[in-house]
Amino acid sequence: MFSALGRFAARRRLWVVIGTLIFTVVAGGWGSGVLSRLGGGAGFDDPGSESVHADEIVAAPLGRYANDIVALYESPDKTVDDPAFSGPLQSALAAVPRTDIVRLESYWTTKSPDFVSKDKHATYVAIQLNSSNDQQRVLQLRAIQDKLKVDGLTVRFGGLTSMTDQVNRQTLRDLLFAEALSVPILLILLVLIFRSFIAAALPLLIGFTAAFGSFAVLRFVTFFADISTFAIQVISILGLGLAIDYALLMVNRFREEMRNGHSVDEAVRRTMITSGRTIAFSGLIVAMSFAGLTVFPSRFLLSMGFAGAGVTLLAVLATLTVLPAVLRYAGPRVNSRKERRNQSAAVPPTEGRWYRLTHTVMRRPLAFTAVIVVVLVGLGLPFLGVNWARPGDWVLPAQADARLVTQKLAADFSHDPAKLVTSVVEGEADTAALDAYARRLDAVANVDSARVTGTATEQARLAIGYSIDPMSREARTMVEKLRAVPPPQGTKASFTGMPASRVDIVDMVISRMPWMALFVAVVSFVVLFLAFGSVVLPLKSIVLNLLSLSASFGAIKLIFQDGWLSGVLGFVPVGAIDVNFPVLIVAIAFGLAMDYEVFLLSRIREEMERTGDPVESIALGVQHTARIITSAALLLVVVVGGFVISGITFMKMAGVGLLIAVVVDVTIVRGLLVPATMRLLGRAAWWAPAPLRRVWEKFGVREVSDADEIDLAPRPAGV
Known part of the structure; x- marks a missing residue:
């Protein structure tokens, strides 16, 4: 199947490239309309919860009673009773159109001292808007915001609708900044990795195709599910990162096949049979990890599940169709001039650093396994003291209006509306x-x-x-x-x-989390079984991935709840962690860890079929894949860095969690723990009971089907 797909893309390369250009332009243009279809707020609530039921009642017959806008007015030298303060402010309030306003309360309408700060240099105005729709209330806010400003007074806007508007604006600013910053860095790193500008440009080409396509996927999802504001940033950045990772693996294998003396057409075919198959299985696991989010009823997690699965499959499709066509055009030019002049420059795999390190680990597999497991479990122990939160104005930067208003009301007023x-x-x-x-x-x-x-x-x-x-x-x-x-x-x-x-949100997430974990584990087990024909490897992979998550979760609790590194990362800790965080991290990080696991196990399996030695194949597999997996992780870290530099604390939390999980997985787990556990298991790692072995022989997808597909002659080391 993968061989046929590669041949089709290579032979019809002109049509594939033209079709891709048309798709990218159309998807980018049509998909950009998703920005006008956002559901307003982030959508963290459970639609079936008691609190949402109460909201629905007060939104209809009773009418809402909420402070959508809290406008805080301050003056350093005037008090609220000063005519120079009260006169212009009351005049401005009287001129505000009441078309969209249900209730406007101030110190002068209520005569309540609760509306005046303790030093009398500040007051607030509480406004309730008449729409029950988040998005419509944001538009109503923007329509009257300028009219609420008063010359000579400092005004800041808080309240639920103001917070929603500020989060939306900050999220879009962060997205543009993150992508503008990451793309040049990615290009530089790709040039350093491949030492060829053409080879470096190919993953970015696929990444841009997936990034533009991700907006089309998000807009498509809006026709049957509301899209969260945060989904825009998460999905578009991850679409770019996954596509670059998959393309990196494909380009790397194609370069290896070209160095081995194969023709361009044969190199494309062999690349699709090996790396193409690996990418298909990896992408399926990542997509299913995202799909696990659909067990949660909240709009944030539900939309993230649909969109994440769709964007992942789009990244896989782009890699398996567009890239073979472009590789056919590029041919030998994917290698640097030096490599094209000196085809014998590759270092034998048995002389590689990762080969030697793997053998060092496998000489003491039990000791390495025990120490690493204890360390990773220990790193996760702080997470047992987690305190859960739901997103609020605390996710905004410290200087954001909504957050400053909340702090001012809490510190200087007798009552926080x-x-x-x-x-x-x-x-x-x-x-x-x-x-x-x-x-x-x-x-x-x-x-x-x-x-x-x-x-x-x-x-x-x-x-x-x-x-x-x-x-x-x-x-x-x-x-x-x-x-x-x-x-x-x-x-x-x-x-x-x-x-x-x-x-209600915390109870919803905690009650559904086991079902999501079970779904992801079962799907991962089935996909890995179909890929490798073993029941032991899937179980081992699931356990090792949980250890990576353990280290990430423990660090996140210390950083974001306890405040470690808060000054470095630029946020103010609130003594709690958003309850949606572990769900999102499990879906993304678990999928990515399985991604790298499939990359590694596929090469180990290939080497074992070539050598018949279960121990040597581990060292050779690690040597052939370590550099490219590390490079892929480095590129993904750059992309995920867009989350870390975000002004939204929730996104920063997700970024740091993903970064730690990826780094731990690629270095400690993939580089040390996998070889150690594979050595302990020996041939048992590839075991399956006879009935399941027959199932795999009938339905499984082999890495190498027969000698006509690809020969197993010894080859030089990969890059």
Whole structure:
């Protein structure tokens, strides 16, 4: 199959290249429309949760009671009572169009001292917009934002809708900056790796094709699922990184086959039979890892699952169709002039550094395995003390308006208008019963106030104020106690607000995580079994990949929850980690680790079929693949670095987690632990029970099918 695909792409190379150019232009143009189809917020909530149910009720019959915009006004030399402060501000507020506004509260409309800072040099205005749609509220905010500004006063915008708008804008800025920074670095590294500009340009060509195509994939997904704002940055950058990795492997193998004296057509065919097959299996595992995210109902994870799987398959398709055609055009020019002049310059594999290191490890496999396992498990132990959070304004840069407003309200005001839990009562209850219920809620620890703020037919809304950190363990306890308070007889109460939605999101992720892990593990097992015909190798690979994740998770807890390196990385720790983080890291990092595992095991399998020696084949396989896997990981680290330099803490968290997981996997796991465990297992690594062996012989996809496909004569070392 892969041989036929390679022959087709090479023979019809002109049409393939023309079709690719057309696809790239159309996909980039049409796909850019996804920016106007974003679902507004990030979509972290569980649609079936109690908090979302309460939101839906208050959005319709009762009407929302939320501070979408909190405009904070400050003056260093004027107080709120000064006519030079109050006059221009009240005039500006009076001129703001009320078309999209349900409620506008200020110090002058409420006469409440809660709206004035302790030093009286600041006040805030709380505004509720009339739309129940996140995206529409952002547009309403932008329409009135300039009208809320006052000459002579410093104004900053906080509140849920302001935060959403600022996150959207920051995410798009980060995406453009990350790609503008990473592409030149990638080109320089590729030139250093291949020592040929033509060879270096090919992975970038495939990467750009996948990157433009990723926007088309994202827009396609919007027709049946809302797309999260964060999906734009994650998917487009990963699409670029995966495509470059796959193309790197293909170009590397093609160069090797050309150095071995094969014709261009034969080199393309042999590359597709070996590396093409490896890429297909690797991409399938990565795509299925993303697909595991679809077990979660939140828009963020669901859209990331659909889009991630689609972009991964697109990267594989581009590599297996476009690249063979371009390689046929490039021919010997993929090698540097020096390599073309001196075809015998390759170092024999038995003299390579990785070959010698692998034999050193295999002389003491048990000791290496024990030490590395203990170290990786130990690195993961800090994660046991994790405190979960949900994204909020804390994900923004420290100087972002929404974050500064929150900090100012918490430090200088007696009441933070954003700290509200809303209770929705369904059922018939009179005023006395509702007031009694409010008093019971007010008696819960850490609740500052509880009052009825709206009623409709057999429905009521209560606003519950609090002053503790909504991401703290105390806030979770408060929500649990509020939900345990009995509502008026014959009614049902539901709670929403930041602390309540955090509880629901955390519970949703934790309850679904085992199913996602099971799905990814089973799919990985099946794909690896079909690739290698062994039941031992898939189990070993899954366990080793979990060890890579262990080190990453432990480091993330120390860095982002405890604040290690916060100054270096440029963020302010909040004592918690976003609960979506481990899910995203498992999907991406586990898939990438399996990616490199398939690269390595495929070459070990090829060498074992050639030599018949299960020990020597390990050393040869590592030697042939170590440099290219390390190079692929280095390029991916550059791409993932776009997450690390992001101004959004959530993206920074994902970037650091992926970077650590990739580095640990490529160096410690792939370079040391895999050879050690493979040596301990010996031939048993390739074992499968007889019934499954017959299944594999019938349905499995072999690396080498017969002598007509590819000969197994000894070859020089790869690069």
